[in-house]
Amino acid sequence: TIALQHGAHRTGNRTDADMARWRSLRFGQFIHWGLYAIPGGEWNGKTYNGAAEWIRSWKEMPHEEYDKLYRQFNPVNFNPQQWAAQAKSMGAKYMIITTKHHDGFCLWPSKYSKYTIAATPWKKDLLGPMIDAYNKAGIDVHLYFSIIDWNHPDYRASLKNAADSAAGKRFQLFVKNQLAELLQRYPTIKGFWFDGTWDDSWKNDGAFSDELEQYLQSLHPGLVMGSRLRADEKGARHFDSNGRLMGDYEQGWERKLPATIEDVHGNDWEAVMTVPENQWGYHAKWTGHVKTVNEILEMLVKSVSLNGNFVLNFGPKADGTFRTEEQQLAAGIGQWMKVNGEAVYNGTYAGFEKQDWGYYIRKAGTDSVYMVVFNIPVSGSLRVKLPARTELTGASMLLGNTTLTPEWIGRNEYFLHLPGKTTDSPVVILLKTVTGE
């Protein structure tokens, strides 16, 4: 192995209570909200086909025009209690809010920047009321923070000369101050979700990102921070130059999921997912495929079955309301979670051989294993193959608490016969197993 000062400082997952809590929650809500919701992917009658929150980088959008948008940001319909109630009914147990995206606009009245909510017609802090409302609804809050800051005069993508290096140092202090300010203002938050750490200026200063992570942990012990913050001293990101994960969980699963348990290498991990193919901030015209409730449920269940968390993104409008599609998704997901959420919360990899009909999930630390069925075979018979010395002693569908009588096939294999061969929602079956000595 390579001797590293600023690589991973831990092998294996964190075992403390704060990380166990994060792991148990399994289902989160991402919220991308900021000035980009005002144009909503459109400008001067033209449609920006990129991600709406990147519209400032579009050649048709003059930077000075974008940078004036704050003068009209006035979310008069913002109702954090409604936001939290929607998330609660959807079954989300944590929420990640963009405090500042790449454009540098701060949703809180930071004393280190003029480019904040304080300069808008709204004037008031948006983060505090949001965090309070979500916490009151029993939902943890994590803060998204972009290191890239297109608005800050000292931000440099790369450091080419002494002037750049001096600016870079000032910018690093600015980042450190803003993060300490967020922890001081919002002491109940549980973690940071860093983004925008791919530029050379950040990648080439692994020491700073390492020291920053330790500084934040010293201010707020137990903080959960993913692998995207860090670089090691050789510029390796997420995994250090010895292939060891930095940070508390693998944070690279953006709009994609691991295929098998081998893909996650035993690490904690989290996937973040958009509803359209690639829109995080509000875009007036969603084009292409928009994911359905059942597609999202399968991503959530697959993530949990592979020991990961799943976070679904919402992009509120500039006025503070959610678009109809997102409201309908939240309601549909919530309807299923109300009956079947016990298979998701505290869910872990069951250690059973994957079957075509769907996914196994083991409730952490118990013998309870759930089958979440997405593909009912034509035969209607679900094959359940158990590990050696494990016996199936019972099974019941959560919906209606219907008992299923396992048909023993031989060795550790059984069939479970579903009463019907069609359903428009995933079917969850709780297995009772006993593992012999």
Ligand SMILES: C#C[C@@H]1N[C@@H](C)[C@@H](O)[C@H]1O
């Ligand atoms: C690229 C990129 C960013 N990372 C996602 C989480 C969104 O914030 C997107 O703008």
